[in-house]
Amino acid sequence: MTPNLTIGPYRLPGAVLLAPMSGVSDAPFRQLCLDLGAGLAASEMTTADSRLWNTRESRRRLDFTGISGIRVVQIAGSEPGAMAAAARAAVAEGAQIIDINLGCPAKKVCRKLAGSALLKDEDRVREILTEVVDAAQVPVTVKMRTGWSPEHRNGVRIARLAEAAGIMALAVHGRTRECMYKGHAEYETIRAIKSAVNIPVFANGDIKTPQQALDVMRITRADGIMIGRGAQGQPWLFDQVSTFLRKKIIVPAPSIATRRDIILSHLDTMYRFYGEHTGVRVARKHLTWYCQRLQDAEDFRKRVVLSTSSAEQMQLTKIFFERRLGAEKRRRSTYQFPEYPVCGDVKTKQFVYQEIKRHV
Numbered sequence: 001m002t003p004n005l006t007i008g009p010y011r012l013p014g015a016v017l018l019a020p021m022s023g024v025s026d027a028p029f030r031q032l033c034l035d036l037g038a039g040l041a042a043s044e045m046t047t048a049d050s051r052l053w054n055t056r057e058s059r060r061r062l063d064f065t066g067i068s069g070i071r072v073v074q075i076a077g078s079e080p081g082a083m084a085a086a087a088r089a090a091v092a093e094g095a096q097i098i099d100i101n102l103g104c105p106a107k108k109v110c111r112k113l114a115g116s117a118l119l120k121d122e123d124r125v126r127e128i129l130t131e132v133v134d135a136a137q138v139p140v141t142v143k144m145r146t147g148w149s150p151e152h153r154n155g156v157r158i159a160r161l162a163e164a165a166g167i168m169a170l171a172v173h174g175r176t177r178e179c180m181y182k183g184h185a186e187y188e189t190i191r192a193i194k195s196a197v198n199i200p201v202f203a204n205g206d207i208k209t210p211q212q213a214l215d216v217m218r219i220t221r222a223d224g225i226m227i228g229r230g231a232q233g234q235p236w237l238f239d240q241v242s243t244f245l246r247k248k249i250i251v252p253a254p255s256i257a258t259r260r261d262i263i264l265s266h267l268d269t270m271y272r273f274y275g276e277h278t279g280v281r282v283a284r285k286h287l288t289w290y291c292q293r294l295q296d297a298e299d300f301r302k303r304v305v306l307s308t309s310s311a312e313q314m315q316l317t318k319i320f321f322e323r324r325l326g327a328e329k330r331r332r333s334t335y336q337f338p339e340y341p342v343c344g345d346v347k348t349k350q351f352v353y354q355e356i357k358r359h360v
């Protein structure tokens, strides 16, 4: 892991980044991940067609209310001029870094020759990157895949032309466009890309634990890691991974009481950001992911995803955790709490340790 990583004038507070995920990495989730140790969190992909930016969904994607980290806007498109105009407009809206999507395999994106479909057309990639870098006047980064198909892994060529065009960092998902999300990410191409360029490279794909992150760092020699699906339902993973990479210390998952606090605060920010109707619906998927990482939460999950009001969702969540805490207390009266490794300056110390300390 490279210490003191910078992208242009911005020094990243950490080298473990949240991956942009449409429908997931909205402002509330980004802020939560930043609070729990993510070094950077890009917005969900925004179309380069800025005529469509007045829809409610697009407005939300460009809404940075309450975001304390560096503001990164990801744009997707295929026309160099439109991409450059979109970059300029995003900067006018407050973006501090523009990220270009060369990685999305979704059919509706690729049909328009955007996202990872662009990897097929290196000249067009060069044109887009050059025009966006010229227009943006802020650092521009690229999120890409390793190539178009396993037979056409042109990731190294794309990375080199990106660096030559003035791109300041790359995040590379270790799959090709054709691989979609199938199989397992491969990291050898990321390693080849890292050794071919002098800009920071972040390795991405299938990283769900601190140990996997370390393995990927060792294989790729990347400057940092980008995590997407692994953070769903466990945003504290950023702190766990960065502490493990820096100090080889395992930070335990937060206690039940701390999870309750994190989840309730996440619910609250979603309701405030989206309003009652949409907030309740968006919260359902996050609650489902949180439940997947909690034991015996199936009954709670079934009930909470059916609730139609924020008050009910909150109440059900509080009751679930109250019961869980009661059961834990009873168990603890006969249980010797294990000793946890102490890690001095962990960012989430407040979250992760306060409960443990109370009981040891």
Ligand SMILES: Cc1cc2nc3c(=O)[nH]c(=O)nc-3n(C[C@H](O)[C@H](O)[C@H](O)COP(=O)(O)O)c2cc1C
Residues within 6 Å of the ligand: 019, 020, 021, 022, 023, 024, 044, 045, 074, 101, 102, 103, 104, 143, 173, 204, 205, 206, 207, 226, 227, 228, 229, 230
């Ligand atoms: C639901 C979902 C939405 C995604 N949306 C985007 C996006 O908007 N822009 C982008 O560059 N990648 C997007 N991705 C790809 C992720 O950023 C990431 O590269 C991929 O999930 C692999 O990383 P992971 O295994 O850590 O999840 C998305 C992935 C998922 C699962």
